[in-house]
Amino acid sequence: MINIVLCGGNGTRLWPLSRTLYPKQFNKLISNQSLFQMTVSRNRLICDQTLVVSNEAQYFLALDHLEEIGVTANTFILEPTGRNTAPAIALACLAVHKDELVLVTPSDHTIQNIVEYTKSIELAKELAELNYLVTFGIVPKYPETGYGYIEANGANVISFKEKPTLLLAEQYVNSPNYFWNSGMFLFKAGTFLEELERCAPEIYESSVKAFNNAKVKNEVIRINHENMMGIPSDSIDYAVMEKSKAVKMISSTFEWSDLGSFEALYNELPKDVDQCSIVDNHIGIDSHRNLIIGEDRLIATIDVDDLVIVDTVDALLISKHGSSQKVKAVVEQLKTQNSELVDHHVMAYRPWGNHTVLDQSLNYKIKKVIIKPGKKIQMQKHYHRNEHWVVIKGTALVTVNGISSLLRTNESTYIRVGDEHYVENPGLIDLYLIEVQVGEYINENDVVR
Incomplete structure (x- = not known):
């Protein structure tokens, strides 16, 4: 089985920690390994090979992170520009044998309880061998409005749901038929390509053309920019999973988060007696439930509660808990100013x-x-x-x-x-x-x- 690691991303949801050229998967947010390193390490325990689909600009960054954990044998597909997950997965599947099982994982998620994770993978492999496209639904623990949901009856998928309102999310959590959409998949490479050709023929045909015209050297497959731009941009959910009749779901109970907001990051970090995230350079006086992230300077808080404070060398973010999704609006304003802060760290x-x-x-x-x-x-x-x-x-x-x-x-x-x-x-x-x-x-x- 091959682990296809999707290593794209715009770096907007956790700005200023992440940037376009340094997205969150390369940050060491919750341990001494980056999310990308954790993903590769976790799946090397159950997969024979790793295939990384990355933006060309992040290739050497990814190489450095792999070298740091002693991983050298990998195949890379380098995209000159992102066209969403359906083309990325298609290009990866074209690079392997059609009967090969592929485990498709984002590179910026956290997963706990590896025993339960491995059990879910094994169950998915059985269905994938029967030529199903298998997705993983996470049993929801609270009404999260930042995730998509899967409606299912056992292993049978009924529908995919967009990110809901709080009222809908509360209804979903109270139903046994709704699950968080993890964005992870397992199937035969050939099965996915067949379903892609049937459900989204334009993406399939343009992906084949782009792959056939790619430059290949030393396990690195570089896609031509013009060919890449010729592929319609679409997610695997919209292009295939919502249209295919060959979809199954594994109900999963392992701890999972896509760290899609600072609130999600707060939930993952250890906390002190005041429920503030633990950081060496923070002094809190009568301050509670704050997410504090700082690189060098001392951060002192007095009589403030429920804040997100992120201090980097070149930018400072302060937000109320529950409002950090609006950081995208900050990034959009920076883009209108042609600010380098969108793309670059120091x-x-x-x-x-x-x-x-x-x-x-x-x-x-x-x-x-x-x-x-x-x-x-x-x-x-x-x-x-x-x-x-x-x-x-x-x-x-x-x-x-x-x-x-x-x-x-x-x-x-x-x-x-x-x-x-x-x-x-x-x-x-x-x-x-x-x-x-x-x-x-x-x-x-x-x-x-």
Whole structure:
């Protein structure tokens, strides 16, 4: 059985913790592993292989997280842009044998009670072998309005329900026939493709075309941008599950959450005697039931209850409990302002390593740059800024306007506006640079490669 890990996402529901280029599955929100790492680790216990469907921009981030947990043998399908879950799953199923069982899981969910989880998987495998499309319904514990629901009679699915009003959610919880829609599936790859061709032929045909035109190298399948955009965007629920007659559901009792809001995250975290989330850098005075998340600074609360407080290096969110779903409206406003806060954390991953913004103002930016052994930043120039590089660890081979020189610890170089330059790490350890950008315009798009 192969675990297809869906690793997309826009990073909006848990902003500012998550961003477009650093969505929540890569955050270590509830343990010393990211949600993505937890997903892969959990399913490697019951699956023979892992196939990750990821946005191309997150590929190296995903690789770093896999390397951190000692996982190296994987297949990647890289999408240049997301087209929702139906095309993502179709592309993954096209990459494996039609009779192969595939367990499709999002990469940003939490699951407790692995024994019950494994039992549900085993039951689903029996139905999948009979050519059913199997989904997992979670027995609801409270009237959640942020989840979709499945109406079922035993294993027979009657209907799929959208996220309900509170009144409807209360009715669902009090009925034995309604379950939270987990967004996880198990079926034969060929069975899904057959149902997709029958229920959504345009998605099927355009997915086949995109897959056949993909570039394949070293277990990495890169989908062409034009072909990807030619696939209609739709979820697996709308495209297939709501139309197919071959759908079954496994009623599941393992602990599950999609961490789709800060309220859901609050429920997962350990709490102190005042029912505030436990964090080392928080002092609470007569404050109760608060979600506190902070990275560096001390956070002190006095006489406040039922708040969500999320403090990151470059943004602070304060919300009432129950209102954090409106964070999407904040993200939309940031988009209208063309703010980098939507897409980027202060740390950004690149094929050669990563860089972290340490400080910035109107006409300067200071970064810490880490370049992996044998990697390099490709030739580029800037029209609006000068750069100073200082080596703080390792050895840098710097080339400016065709002239190369070696820089060692505590040595520096100066890159003027318009200079063609690149830097590589010829050593065996990570190269650390401090980069100081100075100019009238210091946005990331002032790069000509």
